[in-house]
Amino acid sequence: MKTKSIATRQTALITGASSGIGYELAKLFARDDHDLVLVSRMAPMLERIARELKRDCGVHVTIIAKDLFRPEAAQELYDEIRAAGITVDYLVNDAGQGAYGRFAETALDQELSIIQLNVTTLVVLTKLFLRDMLARDSGRILQLASMVSKTPSPYQAVYAGTKAFVYNFTQSVIDELKGTNVTMTALRPGATDTDFFNKAGAEDMWAVQHDKLGPADAVARDGYEALMAGRPAIVSGLQNRIMDAVSNVIPDQAVARGMRKLDQPARKTRH
Template structure:
């Protein structure tokens, strides 16, 4: 009697901001664990390089989508393109995001509006689009990149800190709503991490960065991936960051704000 063993189809992870930093490291971990990938980034050349590397070295399928997530139509375009190609997303990783440093009354409004679009609106929009099918199928995972910045106000990066607080709150609320559905939501809240983020943001010379033993992006990604697979709602990499997140809950808000402002100042 001949018995045919059907191989289970590989699951697919969609990762935004996947060309470098934490997004790249998360993509690499998913690839090592046998996931096919949908990688989204605005840097076409770097994204193609990453996609080719993963396909050639790890034998998985990688679809690269070049999109500027600060454009409001991008989430719908990504979703529609994947639906047309019958690509089912099992894990959504909302990693893309950026910040800007400076006094709010002096920083560039257009840059901050783009930040809100990428950090908040796009994340919310993509989650809305892909979550419905996950719930319908009774399984799925969402990983949202928040930050240790989510736990306190951030003078000199006021908008960025506020976006990360939104992501944490949003993720915790969704995780509660989705209990019993087979779908989990995890907020990853790293502290300062070795990446190009600090140069782009303009805080490379800030006390917070220069006085901090930063965690590398690969370690942050491993912690985030493990928390996601375990269905944890919040993951804060590093003992110091976890401790600070607890301390600020019991510290007067005006004192916390003064301390953060001091740490954000450029030397």
């Protein structure tokens, strides 16, 4: 049973909301009676999700089809939300993409676009909405980092670099937010069962071929609970937490060799 009136509901803005972790996070917010602003390039998928969440949870869902690879898209998104009179209480920067392969052989244009989406768009959205949150002295931000935020990742060099930025950027801003009622959380999932690997051209990766992918709903739950608790970071999954602890005490190049096994193309054995 809903206990909040429309006037008192808070609103979560989620980028990359059409599938995977973003979609699972949208369901969690809706089940807790939060209104939503869902952003993705995939308008038909957003429309389906909006119908589903309105029907199942009774919340208001605004969808905005926006290509966040475009340099001007983040400012446009902010302006559209302000013009609609929507106050964003929770910002979830989930949108992200990778490229798979040896760095010397991958496409430069694609990797520059990935840096734009994973880093620049995230920074712009964070700055714009954070200023509003600080003016109200209220708000929470969830940044999608990664297990590779703190480890070398052969065959995903640019992606790993962007996620290292996200993690360190987040932890730096968190310190600046001390003494306020605004919090920021970095979610660090491992390889997760989403469309990420198809988009990155990484279907042949060892972890994918051997079904070593975590469930997106569990990752979303970990991130959601950490966000609501105001935690600075969360590594999703027990195995990932063990790997993270080990990687903190061994040399980076030893970690890189281990990651190379997980990231390199695998011999396909499934038929």
